[in-house]
Amino acid sequence: MSRTYKATGINLKGSPLGESDRLLTILTQEQGLVRVVAPGARKHNSRLAGRSGLFVINQLLLAKGKSLDRISQAETVRSFPGLSSNLTKLTASQYLAELTLYQALSEQPQESLFCLLTEHLERLEQATAAAVLPCLAQATFHLLALAGIAPQVHLCCITQEPIVPDLLDPDWQVGFSLSAGGTVRMTELDGLGDRVESSQQKSTPQTQKQPVEEKIVRSSVAAMSTSRRVPSGRGSSSRQRKVDQVFRLNALELALFQQLSQPQLLVVQPMAVALPAAVTTSPHHLWYRIERFLRHxxxxxxxxxIRSASLIDACFSSPSPSFN
Structure with a gap:
């Protein structure tokens, strides 16, 4: 049986190991998530020094070990220098890497997840300063969709009726419930907790989530599955106590939310159409609110x-908007 194998992967996490090695967590298309040793990568003249950097895509020859595999050869296929040279883009990329690590599987092909992540890293690298937050929000939505847990924003989670934001009504609102799985009509908010609890008792985890449009990535990864379940059991010390929250979105916020499932963002700088409250709210704050809703x-x-969320706040909240 061969002791070596080939894989194409992107470095998502790295840490020092021993005197000169580096321990890498890599998302590969063929083997899923792997943790490998890059021998001597921390030496100044090492050929693996640059190849072990964050968000570098390499064609790898890996040698199996007793506890950790080791990199025997690495040839760089793609890197993203535009991310490391811009703090906000690097922070957004690290956020996406953390989400990817939470849903990636080991010892299974992860081609769709690999392609989706690299697609959004390319978008972030090319984004203008004003487009970084919208790109981050859409990438988060797409990753959640690939995991089968994206929020439902086109239908009411209780009545399953379509929700169309009224941009001409400055007082129009809709609820956004974490436990219900997305948008809820204001008339259905009373007694929401009892309905969600009853639904959870009658449904399996797979049937609680509504299908999300599969048109969220380019054609190369269009055949994504929305039935995947996020693996549990890793990092239990960081688990959250689940506390439901219900936010309120205005018409413009929901309109922006609803386009996140599309392959491309049509509107990066939203216009404050007939919404007095939005006139004094910058596009940056609108997208920051949406990112925060998705984060929760x-x-x-x-x-x-999500540990890197504090870095997102440091980069993008100026001043921090309220969430009522």
Whole structure:
């Protein structure tokens, strides 16, 4: 049996190991998530020094070990220098890497997840400063969709009726419930807790989630599955106590939310159409609110704390908007 194998992967996490080695967590298309040793990668003249950097894609020849596999050869296929040279883009990329680590599987092909992540890293690298937050929000939504847990934002989670935001009504609102799985009509908010609890008792985890449009990635990864379940049991010390929260979205926020499932963002700088409250709210704050809603949702359904979220706040909250 061969002691070596080939894989194409992107470095998502790295840490020092021993005197000169580096321990890498790599998402590969063929083997899923792997943790490998890059021998001598921390030496100044090492050929693996640059190849072991964050978000570098390599074609790898890996040698099996007793506890950890080792990199025998690595040839760089792609890197993202535009991410490391910009703090906000690097922070957003690290956030996406953490979400990817939470849902990636080991010893199974992860081609769809690999392609989806690299697609959004490319978008972030090319994004203008104003587009970083929208790109981050859409990438988060797409990752949740691939895991089968994206929020439902086109239908009411209780009545299953379509929800169309009224941009001409400045007082229009809709609820956004973490436990219900997305948007809820304001008339259905009373007694929501009892309905969700009853639904959870009658349904299996797979049937609680509504299908999400599968048109969220380019054609190369269009055949994604929305039935995958996020693996549990890893990092139990960081698990969150699940506390439901219900937020309120105005018409413009829901309109932006609803386009996140599309392959491309149509509107990066939203216009404050007939919404007095939005006139004084910058597009940056609108997208920051949406990112925060998605963050709460992701942490609730992944049952994990997103540690890089504090870096997102440091980069993008100026000043921090309220969430009522």
């Amino acid at each position: 949702y992701a942490q609730y359904h992944l049952d994990r704390s």
